[in-house]
Amino acid sequence: MFESKIRGKTLKRIMATCCATSFCMYGYDAGVLGGVQTTEPFHRAMGYPTGTYVIPMIASSYTLAAAVCSLMVTMVGMPLGRRNCILLGNLLVIIGASLQASSWSVAQIIVARIICGFGIGFISCSVPTYQAEMSTEIKERGPQVAVTCVFLVAGAALAYWVDFGFTSMTNQASWRLPIGFQIIFAIIGSVGMFILPDTPRWYYAKGYINDPAVQSTKQDIISSIKLEEDNNSDFNILDLIWDRSYLRAGRRIRISFMILALQQMMGINLSVYYSTVIFAQVGLSPFLTKLLAAIMNTLFAAGTIPLVYTIEKVGRRNVMLYSAIVLTICMSIFVAMISLPNPSASTQWIAVAAIFVYNIVFGYGWIGVCWLYGPEIAPLKLRHAGAAAGAFGEWLFSFITVFAGGIALENVGWKIWLWMALSCAAAVPFVWFLCPETSGKTLEEIDFIFTKIGSQNRDPTSGNLTSHDLTEKVTVTVVEKV
Template sequence: MIEGYQAGVLGGVQSTIPFLNAIGNPTGTETIPMIASSYTLAAAFMACVVMLIGMPLGRRNCIIIGNALIVIGGAIQAASFSVPQIIVARVLAGFGIAFITCNVPMFMSEMSIDARGRGPEVAINCSSLIFGVALSYWVTFGFTRMTNQVSWRIPVAIQSILALLSGATMVFLPDTPRWYYARDRIDEGDKTLSRIYGVYRTGINNSNDIEEIRVLKASIMENFEVEEESSNRLTLLSLIWDNTPLRVGRRVRISFIILAIQQSMGINILIYYMTQIFEDVGLSNFMASLLAAISLTVQWFGSTLCIVTIERIGRRRIMLISSGIGTCCMLIFVVLNMIKNKTTATQWTAVAVMFPYLFVYGWGWVGCPWLYGPEIAPLRYRHIGSAAGILGVFLFTFITVFAGGIGLETVGARIWIWPLVFNVVAFAFVYFMCPDPTNKTLEEVDALFTKDEAVLDRLNHVDRGEDEKPGMQQVENAALSLREEKISMRPSNL
């Protein structure tokens, strides 16, 4: 919710008189876009840093650090009285949001023990992101009816409250079992797995006594050993031309590209400049602000649809369907805005077509790409894959927000050709480059990408200390058995 709120809150106040008075009424077409996009550029830089320090710090510590930076950055933003001050504050908040977004989807994916539950869990997370965007517009819509400094300072300060809540609750959570095992902290990994499965307080202190936990642990350790081999090491060359058995470079590259495409489909131009877009159609400021809030609420409704369909329909199919519909909507929007002699009907049709576009974007291109990168990255390089995705997000968010803001002033409606093209690119990229990890465990995803038969055979089996090696189907059967046993032991059933 923090990231979505940050993305939208400035768009709701940046054109108001109290805000412009507070920062000295800056002139120049690049000043407001620079303020809006400075935090995305900072986040892109910090995503590169997380590639280096993410594994030593861990998922949990990175999220706590990120929240602390946003608390500080949000407070400084709300107290700003100049352009440099608010830019510095936005940069701090950008550093914080990179720590969070690089690690939250990864944390949730690695905490998941059910292949069918991972998609809805992360989809709920991403739906909260979109809810944060809609919330920011409703908050600013209400507060900007005022004409004093409170009208923009309170909405901006709310991000610090959200970060404080997030960081404070994160203190009480462990890191992921997969991170503990990767750092050779076996006992802590066993303890966390036991807590996730709900057996830690049942008197069973050795998680290896539980079949499904032991098999999952063995699968994680086996995959990590395969990823540790020199032939599967990530190098700069493999990022360009990947010949590793596990296709490590290709998977990191996809993580970057799919989220770079996501941000190039026009969503951030719409979020940051939605009110201005509706005003350019000829609507009053009041009606433009109201429609902006409603349209982003429609996008949130689309993201909630993803929660119940991501496992039924699949990540790949949802992204293909939504980018196809999005291409049609954006084509209509471009054509209507390029007409020289616009009528009232033309203008309102252009406004109306944005609602289905935002709905299908929320359905297919919010949760699925955010989940896809951390999902396909190998354990050893998951922090790099996740950070590469976030680099793609914020680098292209900066480009679209900064260049898009200037483009709206200089080339007008022709700027919408850009997201039209990238909706087409999104369809083609997913169709040719993205296999579907739906209903597969994180360890089974390695097998989805590898082309080496010997490695594939190792990944498809979990060592039990015997000649016979059960597959992941046995893990799911063991999980079902344990859940049924726990249900039968509840007091109401005794």
Template sequence: MFDEYLQGKALRRLSRFSCSVGFLIEGYQAGVLGGVQETKPFLNAIGNPTGTETIPMIASSYTLAAAFMSCVVMLIGMPLGRRRCIIIGNAFIAVGGVVQAASFSVPQIIVARVLCGFGIAFITCNVPMYMSEMSVEARERGPEVAINCSSLLFGVALSYWITFGFTRMTNQISWRMPIAFQCIFAILSGVSMIFLPDTPRWYYARDNIPEGDKTLSRIYGVYRKGVTNHGDVPEIQAMKQNIMENFHVEEEDSNRLTLLSLVWDNTPLRVGRRVRISFLILAIQQSMGINMLVYYMTLIFTNVGLSDFLASLLAAISLTVQWVGSLLCVVTIERIGRRRIMMWTACIETCCMLIFVVLNTLQHKTVSTQWAAAMIMFPYMFFYGWGWVGCPWLYGPEIAPLRYRHIGSAAGLLGVWLFTFLTVFAGGIAFETVGAKIWIWPLIFNAIAFLFVYFMCPDPTNKTLEEVDALFAKDEAVLNRLNHVVDEKATSEEIEEAT
């Protein structure tokens, strides 16, 4: 019954809300444990574990679960669709959040975080795809996904502010309530997604032409109940033709994704290379130190000699600075371009991390050098929020071909969760063993990030998802076919403008 009037701007706003809240959960989940894991009520509740690996394992268990589920999504993502995957993910998080907030032992809280990890994988594999494929103009895609990723960072900052407030208490509510809040977000995201359609590109890929036409007409705001020929609207017809032609090219045997093409890609559309880039760019993103900073930001400020109160306050402020940086991405991602933003912010982050490493590894530290090391994290967090949250999350899904977009997106998330697990779990143990030298790792990867984008990542800014295929196509015949569709689309638009 909502089909008659949930369309156009209302449809896009609801999809933005649902996906943004879904991404907020990922950020909230990443930050909330870091704010409570060292508090006495939390440690008392789980039996005061003594092993150096226990807390890092609790913190990173959901990332390992998410890495596993990302592999599963490669197999079931296309049959289920983007919409149903997001709904399933929110259901996992709602259940896992309840179990986690009610935990009284290490095994129980690990099981709960594994359930949340399954849910996070479903959401993060599909939200960027969903928002990218629901866009009708190339210039919409970047800001829409950047808004979602800004919500992710808002979730991180929100988790620290909530735990900052609740951990002033000394009872069990101090850590159980902050963890339970994620259930509210999961319900909001999941319920709102129920009233939304799947993407038109998914319907066309599944050969459900009527639903694809109907969804496109709802996006354009021209849907009328009982009308069956929405595909005759010129804008819808042009977009549908573009999608279908590209999908037919992608379906050809020469462009099929194989295990060999993931290593050595000779397909005309460079399908394997594009999936490989999707994995690597997000693996690099997670190796740039952000997870260790999020989980151990309070510890960084405590090492300066601050009280727990001031350390928690500064940690919350620094993560808010990161969120502010992500807002800049929303307004610049289409004007400056993904490639340039990622390259130049990686340069600045490398300089900040170099200063941080040098100051932290000095043989004779002073209060001034410790303060300087802590303060240099503020510009680092700002520029990371600007260049290395929204852009990499968007880049993988938008460069992957429609036929394999769920695989490209899931491969990227596999990179996220595998390297998140490594940095959080290994980083937690490294703090106890090698100390500040662990920051050399993210320093190296910040430099690698610049080189990787420079040599491996063409810029899809201001191109439709179908036009992106031409960026990677090397076969001249295939390139001519793709350009022919684009030229036809441009010609039809020029005729419409002239009339």
């Protein structure tokens, strides 16, 4: 077992820095190609590719690789541990980014982005789980993951500003340096994570730990493990379709997948990857398209900041529910404005305002909460599978929206955004019926919410258990500890 001499606040600061840097790199990699893929030096290096599918395939190849890697994590996540998965992810990004920045053909850059995609797949599966399990207080868990997701979106914004500055050049450095810059993030994340331990819950699940520093949470963790063992928690693949088990593990993993799949269906990655294309189709000048793309992604990042201070007060469920309503309205306005046959300056700027507000609200409501919710609700021994299922949903539907969406933007134009508007509307009943509130509860208490008893006795309007069920849970916990 790896033993770290780092303790207390120092450990928390290093952990926060490593997780934030790794997710910033993830966001940067998602946005950096969007600002350079239309430039002449990039097309020259790629041999002036023809066909509407080539650039979308370059952009989306890494999302497909990340989706495949997410499935792999369901098998290797527990043996490797959260820490080693993050380290492996950073190493793969260093290799992939180096190959991307030195590419001279479509084939090379696709292979390079696939390697990067595997790295980002490991990181996106493991970072939220690592942070959730390293939290020592209930109220720390939400803000910690929310802060990391601020850096995720800030990475995409940074990528567009770097692109905006470098694409004024006409040489090969104009796109190679922005792409290669992500290596710095990977190195910082690797060095910090190398000196950190894995999570106490992972050590307990593997039977490795007996450290007095984590004894305050030991009994709850052991009780959770015992609950899983006593109720035959071996995962059955059929539970993903119809889950009748006591722990509802299949249902929880299904929700983890669906919440991040739906996040992508709502159009955010299409907005990030093709920001410049969107504003060009609105009818704005090339200079304005690049400037507004950078501003929009900056506002997207700014929207994530208030979540850090409100996620525990407002609650996960309310944040997602009410923001989905606002997103539906914004996307409906955007579609209405860009669908007009003879757009005027006023309709163009109303469309710009609507997509700006959409990005701000999406940053607040459907980034940090979604990445936190999946790892929170999964059972301890299947938490890696829950996080991987969520990341698989994210990356699979990111590939679909980025690849198919990129082609659709060229062929059907504004009509592709009808898909996104309907997905935003579908998010409202999804949260209302399937997502109970998890704020203010330990990871072990969340187990009880999803058991047969807990799920059958929730208040549908709030997602909380009745007072009788909470009393029963407290009684069970006290008896177990005695």
